[in-house]
Amino acid sequence: xxxxxxxxxxxxxxxxxxxxxxxxxxxxxxxxxxxxxxxxxxxxxxxxxxxxxxxxxxxxxxxxxxxxxxxxxxxxxxxxxxxxxxxxxxxxxxxxxxxxxxxxxxxxxxxxxxxxxxxxxxxxxxxxxxxxxxxxxxxxxxxxxxxxxxxxxxxxxxxxxxxxxxxxxxxxxxxxxxxxxxxxxxxxxxxxxxxxxxxxxxxxxxxxxxxxxxxxxxxxxxxxxxxxxxxxxxxxxxxxxxxxxxxxxxxxxxxxxxxxxxxxxxxxxxxxxxxxxxxxxxxxxxxxxxxxxxxxxxxxxxxxxxxxxxxxxxxxxxxxxxxxxxxxxxxxxxxxxxxxxxxxxxxxxxxxxxxxxxxx
Amino acid sequence: xxxxxxxxxxxxxxxxxxxxxxxxxxxxxxxxxxxxxxxxxxxxxxxxxxxxxxxxxxxxxxxxxxxxxxxxxxxxxxxxxxxxxxxxxxxxxxxxxxxxxxxxxxxxxxxxxxxxxxxxxxxxxxxxxxxxxxxxxxxxxxxxxxxxxxxxxxxxxxxxxxxxxxxxxxxxxxxxxxxxxxxxxx
Numbered sequence: 370x371x372x373x374x375x376x377x378x379x380x381x382x383x384x385x386x387x388x389x390x391x392x393x394x395x396x397x398x399x400x401x402x403x404x405x406x407x408x409x410x411x412x413x414x415x416x417x418x419x420x421x422x423x424x425x426x427x428x429x430x431x432x433x434x435x436x437x438x439x440x441x442x443x444x445x446x447x448x449x450x451x452x453x454x455x456x457x458x459x460x461x462x463x464x465x466x467x468x469x470x471x472x473x474x475x476x477x478x479x480x481x482x483x484x485x486x487x488x489x490x491x492x493x494x495x496x497x498x499x500x501x502x503x504x505x506x507x508x509x510x511x512x513x514x515x516x517x518x519x520x521x522x523x524x525x526x527x528x529x530x531x532x533x534x535x536x537x538x539x540x541x542x543x544x545x546x547x548x549x550x551x552x553x554x555x556x557x558x559x560x561x562x563x564x565x566x567x568x569x570x571x572x573x574x575x576x577x578x579x580x581x582x583x584x585x586x587x588x589x590x591x592x593x594x595x596x597x598x599x600x601x602x603x604x605x606x607x608x609x610x611x612x613x614x615x616x617x618x619x620x621x622x623x624x625x626x627x628x629x630x631x632x633x634x635x636x637x638x639x640x641x642x643x644x645x646x647x648x649x650x651x652x653x654x655x656x657x658x659x660x661x662x663x664x665x666x667x668x669x670x671x672x673x674x675x676x677x678x679x680x681x682x683x684x685x686x687x688x689x690x691x692x693x694x695x696x697x698x699x700x701x702x703x704x705x706x707x708x709x710x711x712x713x714x715x716x717x718x719x720x721x722x723x724x725x726x727x728x729x
Numbered sequence: 730x731x732x733x734x735x736x737x738x739x740x741x742x743x744x745x746x747x748x749x750x751x752x753x754x755x756x757x758x759x760x761x762x763x764x765x766x767x768x769x770x771x772x773x774x775x776x777x778x779x780x781x782x783x784x785x786x787x788x789x790x791x792x793x794x795x796x797x798x799x800x801x802x803x804x805x806x807x808x809x810x811x812x813x814x815x816x817x818x819x820x821x822x823x824x825x826x827x828x829x830x831x832x833x834x835x836x837x838x839x840x841x842x843x844x845x846x847x848x849x850x851x852x853x854x855x856x857x858x859x860x861x862x863x864x865x866x867x868x869x870x871x872x873x874x875x876x877x878x879x880x881x882x883x884x885x886x887x888x889x890x891x892x893x894x895x896x897x898x899x900x901x902x903x904x905x906x907x908x909x910x911x912x913x914x915x
Contacts, residue, residue: 454763456764457767496781496790497786497868497869497870498786498787498790498869501786501790501794502786502790504794505777505791505792505793505797505798508793508799508802509774509793509797509798512767512805515802515809516767519763519809531806534802534806538799538802558870
């Protein structure tokens with residue numbers, strides 16, 4: 370808060386630049402991921418997948434397929450179903466995109482830049498309760514799904530949305546519980562401080578609390594309604610779930626929300642369990658002094674985080690084409706009967722171990 | 730703090746306050762129950778924004794997490810599953826005696842709580858809770874936790890009894906209504 374006018378101006382401009390970069394990054398994710406989601410299974414099943422669409426004679430592995438798909442989606446006719454709750458029907462895609470983007474603002478994308486006589490943090494919203502902020506905002510994602518299903522005035526939509534929202538609410542609990550041990554271990558709710566605490570390779574969250582990582586990984590798949598927990602859009606039973614009645618750009622907005630929240634959770638998993646922007650066995654922060662350029666450390670740190678997040682994004686697809694879909698009762702019993710008790714035990718054991726270390 | 734950032738803080742406060750008032754009025758005025766619920770979410774979210782401008786990030790995050798993220802979702806579920814229409818709600822009233830009993834018991838409970846803890850030092854007003862002092866004392870979350878789990882442990886626990894009372898009262902009122910008219914099956 371105690372900023373001079375100059376510092377304020379610099380921070381203001383820096384925030385705008387950071388915002389433009391992050392928003393641009395997030396908007397590129399769905400097109401690329403749709404392409405990956407078709408090429409990777411093709412690879413796994415020894416097919417070719419979309420490999421034709423390119424610019425003039427350069428095919429670039431069919432990457433332009435996504436561009437063609439996007440243009441097609443946007444220019445399709447928009448159909449609003451009869452008897453839909455118009456206002457809510459139009460608002461629902463916004464409700465599903467907004468939380469995903471807001472969470473992305475709190476991820477630390479790299480080490481601080483010390484330049485222009487001030488410190489520029491590489492996350493857009495730097496709060497000391499970064500963890501709680503992320504949970505608070507991600508708990509709002511349920512509204513998009515619930516309202517979309519209800520407002521469409523279609524029984525498949527409503528059933529799909531009820532399934533999806535019940536699943537999201539149920540798995541929010543193990544997701545939150547899996548991260549309590551991490552907060553206990555590092556003693557802070559600030560995501561950037563957690564990353565800084567993981568400077569040593571063997572201090573990464575995944576080594577200090579492997580059970581937490583397992584719970585987080587499972588809950589991460591369920592939170593984003595991805596396979597093997599994609600019951601909300603089990604096409605054999607529910608047509609397409611909550612977005613059955615959506616067409617054109619609104620349908621694309623749901624895609625955007627889903628892929629961005631996948632990416633954000635991937636970033637969070639890398640940040641909390643895999644050292645965020647830290648490179649193993651190497652101190653990134655020293656790079657500025659070593660090379661003499663300001664911002665080199667930020668760049669390398671950022672690329673490191675993106676590589677880690679890319680691994681998780683790839684894992685999403687890998688799992689989708691490996692494990693068959695769960696039944697709904699299996700999903701609920703896994704969440705409530707196994708993951709929540711395991712999470713509770715994990716919290717208690719971690720607390721006892723930490724207390725034992727502190728008082729010994 | 731520079732004049733400009735002070736101006737920003739004030740501007741944000743007044744903007745949020747105006748929006749909160751508007752949304753609160755809309756919660757009560759909306760004919761459709763789902764609209765009321767959605768405005769309530771927006772209202773609670775903006776209220777969290779107000780807490781954030783006061784540098785109480787912990788309270789802001791908890792506000793969104795608990796109220797906007799969990800409780801109103803359940804409201805919305807109930808409204809959608811019962812598929813309440815504006816007409817059906819018009820007949821929903823309870824008598825003056827019941828309402829009076831409810832209000833008196835709740836107010837009485839609050840007075841008891843306040844009377845019990847009136848003599849206790851609040852820690853407010855002596856400058857120990859301004860943003861700079863909090864930052865020096867170990868951050869927002871730490872200070873809130875220390876206050877909540879030491880000085881205010883009894884009010885904190887009693888508040889949960891108050892909420893339980895409200896839940897039981899709501900169930901009693903809802904049950905009594907069901908006996909008179911059979912539930913509509915749509």
